[in-house]
Amino acid sequence: MxxxxxxxxxxxxxDFSRKDLEQLFRVSREMERFRKSRIDVLRDKIIALAFFEPSTRTRLSFETAAKRLGANVxxxxxxxxxxxxxxxxxxxxxxxxxxxxxxxxxxxxxxxAAKFAAEVASNPVINAGDGKQHHPTQAMLDLYTILKLFGRIDGLTYAVVGDLRYxxxxxxxxxGxxxxxxxxxxxVSPPLLRARTEVLEHLRRRGVPFEEVDSVESIIEEIDVMYVTRIQRERFPDPMEYEKVRGAYRITLELLEKGKDSLKVLHPLPKVDEIDHRVDSSKYAAYFEQAANGVPVxxxxxxxxxxADLESMGVRL
Amino acid sequence: MSSEPEATLTVSKIRFGTVIDHIPSGRALNVLKVLGIRGREGYRIAVLMNVESKKLGRKDIVKIEGKILMPEEVSVIALIAPTATINIVKDFRVVEKRRVEVPDRIEGLLRCPNPTCITNKEREPIRTKFRLVSRNPLVLQCEYCGTMVSEKDIIELLGNGIDKR
Incomplete structure (x- = not known):
């Protein structure tokens, strides 16, 4: 194929179409078989990880993925x-x-930075996060996680909570x-951290139904997926302001129990205290599974x- | 110039050069600035500001003797004076009229307002690139960081005008 x-x-x-992503997800599903073993299809390849900024999950999951494929890093x-x-x-x-x-x-x-690097390099470049702008492989694994949990991405109601600006x-x-x-x-965000103009413009152009709201409480019954992100203290010029909004965006078990039974909470991690620890072991928490999905994706x-010649290894493209 | 009766009363025609007409009133100095003209280049220049205009009510006009504008220079003018018309004059006659039009892609002219855009990083061999999102109202988007720029920001982002050739 x-x-x-x-x-x-x-x-x-x-940069990708729905069809591209669907193919990526099919191959990701096949890669799950090799999560704890190896499929030596990139034996002669070297992958460079250029992390100018700190990272735990993204860097280690890229490294793990490369090694399970037999590549050097x-x-x-x-x-x-x-x-x-x-x-x-x-x-x-x-x-x-x-x-x-x-x-x-x-x-x-x-x-x-990644776009610029891609212009300079002749080999492929993957963006693992450029400032506040893009983190495409995170979005890929987020969507893959939803597909695994619900069997579909279409037709669901989403809440994206936290720092949508930075x-x-x-x-x-x-x-995605x-x-x-x-x-x-x-x-869902405090007014100071609303999504950027270009993001809202894009939603309008694509005709995606969306609404900006201040609190999770008011919409909890409607949503299927809650995507939570961290609100960083340093984004607020006034520490008092931060203390005020912090509590309003804390996801507790009591809050989730007001929602649908099938509600799932995702988080790109690291999380600090925006999600109550009691949520971790509840049926709502999908973020650890989400992080694990980073490797097959x-x-x-x-x-x-x-x-890579995946087909000879019995992997359908 | 029949289209500028008021102007011809006060300023003589030019023999060879460019007349930039229908500049929104008050922007003539910005037009000179983005063209990189500081006054020491030796061109004979007439700047008319806030003169009557049938189309615009009030307008500015810039006449530059001895200089024919290059296409890139015409594009920059479009960014700050979208209504402008360019008349190329040879032997006192208008030999060519050009409308200014913002191009679909603008390279190297504008600074990106986002301080953490890669184009603002020191010592990188990189030129800014903006994509035209909308002509009216004028909206541009940085191809590197996605920042949107509207007409009111542009004068400031033009900085010191286009590169001198």
């Missing part, structure tokens, strides 16, 4: 440990990695939903982009 992923960059979730996990600390620019760092490796995964605090995971998740047919998306993505 056709592989539309070969050699492609992954900068934004919007090089890279760094803090800009301080590289020549960037000596003043080297991004373009030169990328050129060097491009000459060593077959694919580059990059995280950077500047918006557009949160790249929330932004990419919203963008617009490739499908959600029944409705509630954007990234395995599928790496294998497809690098054109």
């Amino acid at each position: 056709d592989n539309p992923f070969i050699g492609r960059d992954v900068i934004s979730i919007l 090089i890279g760094f996990s803090a800009a301080e440990a590289t020549s960037v600390a000596k003043g080297e620019n991004l373009a030169d760092t990328i050129r060097m990695l491009d000459s060593y490796a077959d694919l580059i995964v990059i995280r950077h605090r500047f918006e557009g 949160g790249r995971a929330a932004t990419s998740f919203i963008y 939903l617009t490739l499908f047919e959600p029944r409705k998306i509630f954007l 990234r395995m599928a993505l790496l294998a497809l982009i690098l054109g």
Whole structure:
């Protein structure tokens, strides 16, 4: 079968079509078989992980995915440990990695860094987070998780809660939903952290039903999926203001019990105290499973982009 | 110039050069600025501001003797004076009239207002790229960071005008 992923960059979730993602999810499902073993389809490949910004899950799940596919991994996990600390620019760092490796995964605090890296590099570049803008592989695994939980992404009602202004995971998740047919998306945030103009514009252009609301309480009965993100203290000029909103966005077991029985809570993690610990072991919590799904989805993505011979290993494309 | 009766009363025609007409009133100096004209280049220049206009009520006009505008220069003018018309004059006669039109893609002219856009990072070999989202009202979007820019922001983002060739 056709592989539309070969050699492609992954900068934004919007670079992909619904059909592309459905293929990615089918291959991800097959990759689950190799979660605790190996499928040596990328034996001769080297993957560079260029993390200029801290990360736990994203970096480790990329590394795990690469190793389960038999690839080698090089890279760094803090800009301080590289020549960037000596003043080297991004373009030169990328050129060097491009000459060593077959694919580059990059995280950077500047918006557009991954797009720029892709322009400089001749090998494929995957964006693992660029500032507040995009985190496409997170959105891929979020949507995959929903597909596994509900059997569909269409027709569900979503609430995206927290920092919608600076949160790249929330932004990419919203963008990702617009490739499908959600029944409705509630954007739940304090006024200071509302989704950015370009995100709202995109929702309007795509004709996706959405509504901006201040509290989860008022919509809890309507939603199927609650996507929670962290509200960072440093976003608030006034600490008093932060203390005020913090409580209003805390997800408790009592709150969830007012919702549908089948309600699921997702979170890109790390979480601090925005979700009550008692939720962790409840039927609502889907975030640990979501984090685990990062590995098969990234395995599928790496294998497809690098054109691995999956079919000879019994994996249908 | 029959379309500017008031102007011809006070300013003589030019022999060879460009007349930028129908500039929204008060923007003539911005037009000069984005063209990178500071006054020391030696061109003979006439700037008319707030003169009567049938179309606009009031308008500005800029006449530049000795300079024919390049297509890129015409595009920059479109960003701050979308109503402007460009007349190329040779031997006192208008030999070409051009309407200004914002191009679908604008490279290297505008600064991105987002301080953490990669195009604002020091020492990177990168030019800004904006995509035209809407002509009326004028809305542009940074291709790197997604930031939307509207007409009122543009004058400020043009900085010091286009690169000198």
